Amino acid sequence: MITITGLKLKNPTILAAGILGSTGASLLRVAGSGAGAVVTKSIGRSPNSGHPNPSMVKIECGFLNALGLPNPGYQQYREELVTAKKGKVPVIASIFGGNASEFVEVALGLCDLADGIELNLSCPHADRYGASIGIDPSLVREITSAVKDAVNIPVWAKLTPNVTDITKIGLAAQEGGADVVVAINTVRAMAIDIESGFPILGNRFGGLSGTAIKPIAVKCVYDLYAALDIPIIGVGGISTWQDAVKMMMAGASAVQVGSAVCGGIQVFAEIADGIEGYCQVHGHEVPDICGIAHER
Amino acid sequence: MKPANATIIDVIDETPSVRSFVFDLSLEFTPGQYIMVWVRGVDEVPMSLSDHNMITVQRVGDATSAIFELAVGDTVGIRGPYGRGFDINNPVLIVAGGVGAAPLAPLAEAAHGMGYDVLTLLGARTHDELLFQRRFGGVGEVMIATDDGSAGFHGRVTDLPDRGMVDQCIHSCGPEPMMYALLSMLDEQQRGNAQFSLHRYIKCGLGICGACCIDPSKECACVDGPVFYGSELVGSEFGRYRRGADGVRISIA
Ligand SMILES: Cc1cc2nc3c(=O)[nH]c(=O)nc-3n(C[C@H](O)[C@H](O)[C@H](O)COP(=O)(O)OP(=O)(O)OC[C@H]3O[C@@H](n4cnc5c(N)ncnc54)[C@H](O)[C@@H]3O)c2cc1C
Ligand SMILES: Cc1cc2nc3c(=O)[nH]c(=O)nc-3n(C[C@H](O)[C@H](O)[C@H](O)COP(=O)(O)O)c2cc1C
Ligand code: FES
Numbered sequence: 001m002i003t004i005t006g007l008k009l010k011n012p013t014i015l016a017a018g019i020l021g022s023t024g025a026s027l028l029r030v031a032g033s034g035a036g037a038v039v040t041k042s043i044g045r046s047p048n049s050g051h052p053n054p055s056m057v058k059i060e061c062g063f064l065n066a067l068g069l070p071n072p073g074y075q076q077y078r079e080e081l082v083t084a085k086k087g088k089v090p091v092i093a094s095i096f097g098g099n100a101s102e103f104v105e106v107a108l109g110l111c112d113l114a115d116g117i118e119l120n121l122s123c124p125h126a127d128r129y130g131a132s133i134g135i136d137p138s139l140v141r142e143i144t145s146a147v148k149d150a151v152n153i154p155v156w157a158k159l160t161p162n163v164t165d166i167t168k169i170g171l172a173a174q175e176g177g178a179d180v181v182v183a184i185n186t187v188r189a190m191a192i193d194i195e196s197g198f199p200i201l202g203n204r205f206g207g208l209s210g211t212a213i214k215p216i217a218v219k220c221v222y223d224l225y226a227a228l229d230i231p232i233i234g235v236g237g238i239s240t241w242q243d244a245v246k247m248m249m250a251g252a253s254a255v256q257v258g259s260a261v262c263g264g265i266q267v268f269a270e271i272a273d274g275i276e277g278y279c280q281v282h283g284h285e286v287p288d289i290c291g292i293a294h295e296r
Numbered sequence: 297m298k299p300a301n302a303t304i305i306d307v308i309d310e311t312p313s314v315r316s317f318v319f320d321l322s323l324e325f326t327p328g329q330y331i332m333v334w335v336r337g338v339d340e341v342p343m344s345l346s347d348h349n350m351i352t353v354q355r356v357g358d359a360t361s362a363i364f365e366l367a368v369g370d371t372v373g374i375r376g377p378y379g380r381g382f383d384i385n386n387p388v389l390i391v392a393g394g395v396g397a398a399p400l401a402p403l404a405e406a407a408h409g410m411g412y413d414v415l416t417l418l419g420a421r422t423h424d425e426l427l428f429q430r431r432f433g434g435v436g437e438v439m440i441a442t443d444d445g446s447a448g449f450h451g452r453v454t455d456l457p458d459r460g461m462v463d464q465c466i467h468s469c470g471p472e473p474m475m476y477a478l479l480s481m482l483d484e485q486q487r488g489n490a491q492f493s494l495h496r497y498i499k500c501g502l503g504i505c506g507a508c509c510i511d512p513s514k515e516c517a518c519v520d521g522p523v524f525y526g527s528e529l530v531g532s533e534f535g536r537y538r539r540g541a542d543g544v545r546i547s548i549a
Contacts, residue, residue: 020516022506022543029514041506041543049541053340054332056500057375058297067505072543083512193373195301198336200373262504 002036002286004231004254005154005179007090007115009036011272012286013244016235016258017042017094017118017158018067020265024083030261031087034269038084039256042094042120043110045102046073052202057191062210062237063259064191066203069096069120074109081113090115092156098133100146111151119147121173122160122185134160134185137172144176156233158182159220161213166220167227174230182233182256183220187213210259213237218250225251225291239267241274248275249293299334299373304366311425314395315364316352321374323348327403328381328469328493328523332501334373338362342498342518344399344469345377352427354395378501382491382523385465390416390432391478393453393470397427399493400469408435415439419453419470422446454478466490466526472548476535479526487526494522494534497541507543510534 002009014037020026021041031038050070057064071077074095084091093114097103107117121134121143133139140157148155157173159166161184170181186207191200199205217236224232234252238244239260247255260267279286306318323331325345333351334340339359346352355364366372382399388407392400397418404414414436420426423446432438440448441456449456453470454477466482466489468475475492482490496508496517503519510517511533515524524534537545 018506019504020506020509023509023511023514023539025511025514026506026509026516028512047542047544050499052338053499054299054334054373055340056502056505057299058502063502063504065500065505067499070499070507070542072545076544191298193299193301193336195371195373196336200298200334202339259504262502 002254004233005116005156007037007154009090009254011036012248012254012275013268013271014233014254014256015039015261015268016256017120019258019261021094022071024080027080027084027091028087030265030268031084031089033265034272035089036254036268036272037090037092038087039092039094039118040077040081040084041071042069042096043071043074043077043106044069044096045106047071047076048073054200054202057200059191061212062208063262064189064201064206064208065186066201066206068203074106078110078113081110085113092116092118094118094120094158096120100143103143104146104150107147107151111153114153116154116156117147117151118156118158118182119143120158120185121169122158134169135163137168140169140172141176144173144178148177154179156180156182158185160185161216161220161236162188167223170224170228174228178230180231180233180253181224181228182235183224184213184217184236187216209236211237211239214243218246221247221252222250222293225294238271239263241271241278244271244275245278245289248289249291251291251294253287253290297375299332299375301371302374303371304368307366307368310352310427313425314352314354314427316346316350317363317366319349319374321349323377325377326381327384327406328399329377329379330522331374331376331378332498333363334375335359335362335366336373340373342501344493345402346398347402352395352398376501379518379522380520382467382493384410384412384467385489386410386412387464388412388414389464389466390414391453391466391468391470392416392427393419393474394421394425395427396468396470396493397432398469400467401428401431403467404432404435415464417441417453417456419474452477454481469493472535472538476548479529479535482526484527487530490526491523492526492529492534494524496522496538499541507539507541
């Protein structure tokens with residue numbers, strides 16, 4: 001059992017935003033499979049179909065996606081949250097908007113049903129949204145504090161790695177009152193089809209996830225841990241318990257798992273059991289491994 | 297996997313609205329599995345394999361119209377085969393509606409090759425839209441139904457008399473209202489033997505993005521399906537609604 005931003009999680013594995021999170025039933029399935037908490041698909045004000053296909057492909061070192069924030073809008077998503085809540089784990093609503101007032105509108109539209117709000121300040125491939133906001137510390141501070149003022153559930157700020165110094169953005173979120181930062185979202189990337197010269201993704205470029213970004217995520221979490229006072233949730237390329245332990249040693253209090261669901265959703269239980277087993281062998285309580293690498 | 301390059305080596309007019317495209321690549325597949333077909337610069341859409349090197353396409357919108365523009369020598373990107381195809385269970389009863397015959401023709405041929413009995417109930421709007429009548433006829437008996445009565449029985453394929461559904465194993469693909477009507481006619485034991493191929497919006501095809509999840513069984517149509525047993529669909533969204541690209545529910549009439 002761990003506690004993060006006041007929420008009790010039976011283990012430190014959390015389903016990452018945008019992964020199997022479009023429907024309540026699918027969140028329920030992941031909750032039932034052993035995840036400590038689940039995060040929804042990022043939800044906005046109104047229905048959005050996202051970018052044209054191909055919107056996700058597997059490449060040698062991971063996955064490339066440019067879904068483009070497809071979602072049914074917060075009003076229609078409410079019934080999915082009602083379903084997701086039937087699982088016995090915290091449900092965090094990931095939200096996005098073009099400015100602080102849009103973020104607040106969506107947060108208010110979902111906060112009576114969600115156990116927390118995750119701000120998507122970091123999607124690398126949706127114009128005007130996500131990372132275009134998430135690279136600007138003053139916007140991050142403004143949006144975080146506006147949502148924090150509007151709701152009385154925990155607010156998580158999800159950061160993009162596509163900046164020179166992620167700690168500046170992390171500090172801005174902390175100043176805005178974020179209860180935790182979540183790092184990282186996908187890394188800007190593209191692939192080109194050599195038969196035709198066409199960029200493969202319908203949006204031409206997108207974000208890289210999976211194994212390839214794990215070392216990038218570990219370094220971001222390591223730097224954030226050194227710079228911030230609030231806890232950090234680590235995400236990026238985690239597919240085994242060893243990956244999770246590394247991320248926690250870098251400074252994460254909990255981890256999110258995304259692309260690795262491709263190998264089956266039992267991955268949450270496997271990682272959770274592995275962390276538990278590791279801690280027993282080494283005589284740690286789970287929270288004690290957080291940030292160990294900074295003391296070595 | 298990244299899309300592989302496939303060159304079209306033949307185009308076959310099957311019906312006024314359906315065309316087959318034959319590729320220079322041959323794929324190992326189970327009937328009912330699909331590939332993602334990328335028409336560069338347009339879209340990428342799921343298509344069942346109607347043979348180891350062929351897809352059979354009904355023109356309905358932008359992507360399928362773009363596929364219809366393609367000629368011998370043109371190329372598309374393909375990834376797959378993906379998903380869970382049909383189990384071939386004896387004795388084989390095929391219930392196909394419209395372009396739903398595409399994944400079922402290779403199934404009929406495979407079943408025949410295994411020495412199984414194959415009966416096909418083939419439906420279409422009108423006689424010239426009957427798809428793969430020859431392929432089905434080559435491996436077993438075919439009973440025809442058309443909405444306008446221009447060939448065979450006048451009405452739905454599910455209303456065909458003497459269709460002997462009782463102890464046969466159903467393999468079905470077609471418009472969802474047709475498949476739902478079929479499921480509703482079956483008792484519990486028959487549902488356990490009946491398989492249906494579902495049409496849901498596919499984005500990743502990898503079981504990651506969640507676009508295709510079925511309520512409330514929670515399974516992903518893209519990897520756990522598109523073929524499901526009737527027993528898995530009872531009480532689900534099947535026959536009632538599906539979701540669009542944005543996740544909004546669309547009711548199925
Ligand atoms: C597993 C599977 C196998 C299929 N096999 C065949 C086949 O063998 N032959 C055939 O003609 N059709 C098949 N389809 C349907 C085919 O994918 C759609 O007709 C096609 O995507 C329509 O694209 P469009 O741009 O021409 O039409 P649009 O006007 O964009 O859409 C027409 C309809 O197709 C749906 N559609 C559009 N894009 C997708 C997508 N990415 N995934 C699923 N549905 C989509 C739309 O929701 C709408 O209901 C299959 C679908 C699935 C899910
Ligand atoms: C298909 C897909 C969709 C995603 N959608 C979202 C989203 O809606 N909101 C968000 O904040 N992050 C989204 N992400 C980013 C993930 O939550 C995660 O930060 C990233 O994939 C890195 O983790 P991973 O390597 O474990 O996948 C998405 C990632 C993928 C692969
Ligand atoms: S299409 Fe992405 S999970 Fe099925």
